[in-house]
Amino acid sequence: MIRIIQQRIKCIGCNACVEAADYRWRISTKDGKCTLVGGVEKRGFFSVLVNDHELEDNLKAAKNCPVNIIKIHTV
Numbered sequence: 043m044i045r046i047i048q049q050r051i052k053c054i055g056c057n058a059c060v061e062a063a064d065y066r067w068r069i070s071t072k073d074g075k076c077t078l079v080g081g082v083e084k085r086g087f088f089s090v091l092v093n094d095h096e097l098e099d100n101l102k103a104a105k106n107c108p109v110n111i112i113k114i115h116t117v
Contacts, residue, residue, distance in 0.1 A: 048076070056108055
């Protein structure tokens, strides 16, 4: 299992995460920022626990994020 963590408030809506893993990331029509699909907010950070098969795509999303607000942790 892996945990994906996003500090959404700092998102600039560049779409890099959506391009890497479109099943896990979406652009919000309300504010233009990326949203972590299935993410739960706690103190300004959104997180979700997912299966290992999502690791490669989401590592790419984290690496491509220009503001470095996506973290991937193995559980």
